[in-house]
Amino acid sequence: MVSTSSTTEREATGAPPPLAPRELARWGWRQLTSMRTALLLLLLLALGSVPGSVVPQQNIDASRVLRWKADHPGLTPLYEKLGLFSVYDSVWFSAIYLLLMLSLVGCIVPRLGVYARAVRARPPAAPRRLDRLPAHATALTSRSGAEVLERAGEVLRRRRYRVVASGDAVSAERGYLREAGNLLFHVSVIAVLVCFAAGQLWGFKGGVIVPVGRGFTNLVSQYDTFDSGTLMDPEQLPPLHFTVDDFTVKFIPSGTHRGQPESFAAHLTYTEAPGEPERTQRIEVNHPLVLDGVSVFLVGHGYAPVVTVTDGRGKEVYSGPTVFLPQDASFASYGVVKAPEAQPKQIGLDGFFLPTFAATKQRGVFSAFPDALNPGLSLRAYAGNLGLDDGLPQSVYDLDTRRMKPVLGKDGTPLQIVLSPGRAVKLPDGLGTVRFDGWQRWVKLQVSDAPAKTPTLVSITIGLLGLMGSLFIRRRRAWVRVLDTPEGTRVEVAGLDRSTVSQTLDDEVHTLLGLVVPETAGDTDRTDAPPEETA
Incomplete structure (x- = not known):
């Protein structure tokens, strides 16, 4: 219960009353699910990934972590408290990750309903004053108004407009896929996050150094470093055995790039399962050995x-x-x-x-x-x-x-x-x-399995297509109106860009007028009203 003195003090100062718990929760949810918050969390996620690339990670190179700790004894306790040696498993990175997914879902779901209603909605009726729209053109013709409106509908449909005729005007709108592309992009971001989480939960990644001539069997005890997902059973690793037969490397002998590796490759003999025939494979950087989802990458040598x-x-x-x-x-x-x-x-x-x-x-x-x-x-x-x-x-x-x-x-x-x-x-x-x-x-090999690699690639591809659609598809409205005058039928065409102020809108309006009334093409009255005068 709010005290009388507190109420009197608020009334005297003009301060608003405090939010009730339900109102506070609603306000917090709206802030979390706003696009601004989603973009901020996405930025934080990107910034949070930077330490994972700069600071050596325990699950990738444990020996390098030990050397780093020995070289920086003062920073080591702080880095360990912040979880910087295992960034992607840390509490703070997981919190950003989950909040981003929640924000995106809460942002997208209401927009899906809005978009569904917009798709079903009819193009808006023509304004009373078409000459006050950003792009406007008129012409006189001897054709009847009905004939002009019929031809206008055909022209607009050929140009991929959704058309509705009402009285002395035709209303048209196109570019609905712009918002669809935008939504598709955000849905794909969620899909990528889910796929990444699936890879972290059910996948594994291990590193092993194998001298040339030695072999490796896919057992946890054989790895130098091994990191498995929370739901992945390390005892159920896919069967795999290989031997490093040879390793070849070529260094640049002279010039400004002297000493840099020109190429290096490892030659393996492997079997996918006990009793299976032996096969050979040459692996290089970005050209791994792939067996039933398990990839063997060449990541180093010495x-x-x-x-x-x-x-x-x-x-x-x-x-x-x-x-x-x-x-x-x-x-x-x-x-x-x-x-x-x-x-x-x-x-x-x-x-x-x-x-x-x-x-x-x-x-x-x-x-x-x-x-x-x-x-x-x-x-x-x-x-x-x-x-x-x-x-x-x-x-x-x-x-x-x-x-x-x-x-x-x-x-x-x-x-x-x-x-x-x-x-x-x-x-x-x-x-x-x-x-x-x-x-x-010796060669350093990384053996890994990310179960959701293909869905991740598909999600990224779909997201790029959606992003291209949201960038290049224009949401545009057009109206054609006819008026009977003593000189003939007066045809008015006007257009409006809903997304951005486009320099091509005026050209589009005059192109439409030329197609609707071809006999007057090039002989039209042109009116360009500034955007702030839009009715």
């Missing part, structure tokens, strides 16, 4: 140096290709080697694989070209406890040195190991030996 570690007992405790991740355009790649079984101490190595080894006093060691023309390996060695026995997960691309000490050289400084293929170095203090046996290439 080097995997083959390193062998022998401990102080002479036992081989590590051997094989190790994935190193590119850090720059020259493909200088960082990686880690862990030998937890080494004795007397566990051994850890980290450093860079340099495809074309070079060194200067100013820069130190670096790669001069991304192709493996003169490969080299630059490593630092650590001895101690790798921390793998604690049961806590560790990234294979990071080395935890908190309980390790750097291996020192003869001069007492941390030992820097520089190796060429086939060379080995003996670690001091009887720790063991590190050998660089060679290198292999």
